[in-house]
Amino acid sequence: MKHRLPVLVALGFLSQGEASDTFRNPINPSADPWIGYAEGKYHLATTQGDRVKLWSAKTIAGLKDAKPVTVWERGKGVWAAEFHYLPTRLGKRWFCYFTKTDGEDVDHRMYVAESKTHSITGPYGEAKLIKTDPKNEFYAIDGSVFEHGGKYYFMWAGHPGHRIFMSRMKDPFTLEGERVLIPASGFGCEEVREGPYILKHGKNLFLTYSACDTGKPDYKVGYLWMPEDKDPMKPASWTQEPEPLLERNDAGEVFGPGHHSFFKSPDGKEDWIAYHGKTVKEYTYRGRSTRVQKLEWDGDGFPKKIVPLPLEAEVAVPSGEK
Structure with a gap:
């Protein structure tokens, strides 16, 4: 079933007198952003690259100048950290998932x-390896967690190939059962699928992901839905959306937008996307920076196509922040 993706109109350009209610991208000079709203x-x-850092601020604009907390260090090729608040026998705790290697890229x-506390800022304990296949032979990056029907699932980009896999979770550290390959379109750019992230809206789940080489x-970003x-865990449950959700905007001088996450506005009324561009x-990995903008929904409950905003755009702050 094909759903049209009407163009998302830019969020609006406000006057200089209203500058306190707007911000400009980028909000961070690096790539692979995860954003969450918690603890106000x-x-x-x-x-x-060699550690996990977490920036915290009461406003989106405040993230630019916030002093980060180092959550974990002493690694190589440390990429794409995400934070998830998950149940344990002692109640809910924050868990930081990230990719690292002790040597070559293939060893990620x-x-x-x-x-160790109920706070997202930690401190955190020692990092533990997640076995994404029985012999732990395969490359694995970009891990993400989601809940569905009271069960928890883990997604990542792995080998063979560079594709999206999914597994059930026994607990925040352990996967159980066989992993499942979830086929996803590359929209004519076939070499990479990565950065899976689940977005829920209404009665549907949207499995969003990045396609192509991030240096190109x-x-x-594309998506499947169910x-x-x-x-x-059944590939047949998912329907591929035939058009990308987010792609280059030559007129706005935004190229290679992707590796995203979604977050709620402070009042919970709006959905927002964070991505790098x-x-x-x-063809370069340099110059990727983190941008955010509002996500809109159509009348059928599907996400509208996102046109990445130029850096000179004045973006209205998320609802509940004013």
Whole structure:
């Protein structure tokens, strides 16, 4: 079933007199953003290379100048950290999931660290390896967690190939049962599927992901969707949306937008997307920075196509922040 993705109109350009109610992107000079709202603040993690850092602020604009907390360090190729608030025998705790390697890129695996307190800022315990296949032979990056029907699931990008896999979770550290490959379109750019992230809206689940090589200007976001009464572990449950959700905007000088996450506004009324993009068409991993903008929904409860905003755009702050 094909759903049209009407163009998301820019969020509006406000006058200088209303500057306190707007901000400008980027909000961080790095890539692979995760943003959540908890404890009365926004919390942001981006790829740092050798550690996990978390920026926290009461406003989106405040994240630009916030002093980060180092959650974990002593690694190589540390990418794409995410934070999830999950149940344990001692109540809910924050868990930080991230990718690292002790050597070559092919040796990247998924790790998780648990907060020693109820706060997202930690401190966190030692990171533990997540076995994403029985012998732990395969490359694994970009891990993400979601809940559905009272059960928890783990998604990641892995080998063979560079594709999206899913598994049930026994607990925040452990997967159970066989992993399942979830086929996803590359929209003509076939080499990579990565950065899976679940978005829930109404009675549907949307499995969003990035396609193409992140260094290319055609890096983009697509999605599959399924009704909430289906089993996410069955590939047949998912329907591929034929058009990208987010892709380059040449007129706005935004190239390679992707590796995203979604978060709620402070009042819970709006959905927002965080993603990285760059301002050059060249095949390069440099210059990727974190941007955010509002996500809109159509009358059928599907996400409208997102046109990435140029950096000079004045963006209205999320609802509940004013």
